[in-house]
Amino acid sequence: MEYNPALPIYLQVANSIKRDIVTGRLELGARLPSVRDLAVAYTINPNTVSRVYKELEMEDVCFTRRGMGTFVTQDPEKVKNMKREMAGTLIYEFLEGMKQLGFTQEEAIKVLEQSEFQEKEEK
Structure with a gap:
């Protein structure tokens, strides 16, 4: 995993684990790796x-x-x-990025609807 220097590593790892949970790569009730195994x-x-697991526990994720x-x-x-x-975070980040490029929210949504990504998903 490549780490973003602008964000604490423990949050990046916690977000990675959450992503694995919501995508189904980690099932409900699944045992997470030991502290040592995850560190490796x-x-x-x-x-x-330990901080990652503490953060996830505080959020009731584990x-x-x-x-x-x-x-x-x-x-x-x-x-x-x-x-x-x-999903809300991704949408917000997308709209903020488009806003910085000079797009209105409506224009950004239109660009998204017309994007190649959308067309590939429909096929």
């Missing part, structure tokens, strides 16, 4: 992984069972809400 996988310090490990939430509604939040 992301080439980060184990203390950073929970820890003493002696057993850390697990993905079992609440499908939580995952739906996360997906909506992530």
